[in-house]
Amino acid sequence: xxxxxxxxxxxxxxxxxxxxxxxDRVKAWLAPAARIEPWEGGRYELYPDxxxxxxxxxxxxxxxxxxxxQFEWKGPEIFAETxxxxxxxxxxxxNFKQLEDLTRLSVMHIGWKNTPQGMAxxxxxxxxxxxxxxxxxxxxxxxxxxxxxx
Numbered sequence: 001x002x003x004x005x006x007x008x009x010x011x012x013x014x015x016x017x018x019x020x021x022x023x024d025r026v027k028a029w030l031a032p033a034a035r036i037e038p039w040e041g042g043r044y045e046l047y048p049d050x051x052x053x054x055x056x057x058x059x060x061x062x063x064x065x066x067x068x069x070q071f072e073w074k075g076p077e078i079f080a081e082t083x084x085x086x087x088x089x090x091x092x093x094x095n096f097k098q099l100e101d102l103t104r105l106s107v108m109h110i111g112w113k114n115t116p117q118g119m120a121x122x123x124x125x126x127x128x129x130x131x132x133x134x135x136x137x138x139x140x141x142x143x144x145x146x147x148x149x150x
Contacts, residue, residue, distance in 0.1 A: 003109040003126050007133050011140050011148065013098040016105055017066040019140055019147050020094055028146045029136050039063055044071035061091065069094045073109065079121040082113065107133065 009016055019025045026034040031046035040063045045056045062070035070093040074084040083090055090111035097104045107129060112122045140147040 001110070001112045001114065001122065003112075003122065003129060004107070005129050005133055006104065006106045007137055008099070009103045009105060009137050009140055010101065011103060013066055013096055013103045015140060015147065015150065016103040017069075017096055019136060020069055021065075025147055029139055030132060036060075038065075048076060057086065058089070062093070066096055068096070075121055075125065079117070079124070082115070082117040082121050088113065105133070 019029065021036060021038050023034045023036050026036060026046070031048065033047035033050035035043050035045040035047075037043045037060070040060055042060045042063070044058050044060045046058070047056070056074055058072040058074055060069070060071050062068050070091060072089045073092045074080075074089060075082070082088065088111075090109060093108045093110070095104075095106040095108075097106075109125055109129065112118050136147070139145045142148050
């Protein structure tokens with residue numbers, strides 16, 4: 001039931017790590033607003049509406065710079081009853097590895113309920129992670145994007 005995606009980015013590991021851990025960079029591809037406290041137990045909150053930053057309660061579970069980032073995840077409002085209650089949160093783990101002139105990025109999203117609503121949320125996230133990772137790769141490999149700048 002785990003969602004797994006792996007991509008290879010033609011940039012150094014540090015830039016890829018920063019795309020996930022610095023608020024300004026996260027806002028350039030993952031969410032329009034974010035609040036990140038880069039330490040284990042710190043906040044990892046992504047907001048779909050930059051004008052509504054009600055605390056979401058998501059936190060960093062693992063922060064091993066620059067190799068592993070693990071955080072709680074809440075889905076969009078349409079899946080709020082399925083996956084956004086504290087006892088139903090899913091978890092995302094991102095692994096980073098430098099391979100000569102590439103960075104290997106692996107994303108695993110776990111904790112899906114085996115219910116019709118849980119499977120619908122999972123399928124939505126399968127498609128959404130593919131789209132987001134494609135956007136991340138394109139942005140960070142471009143010449144003129146905040147994600148491509150040191």
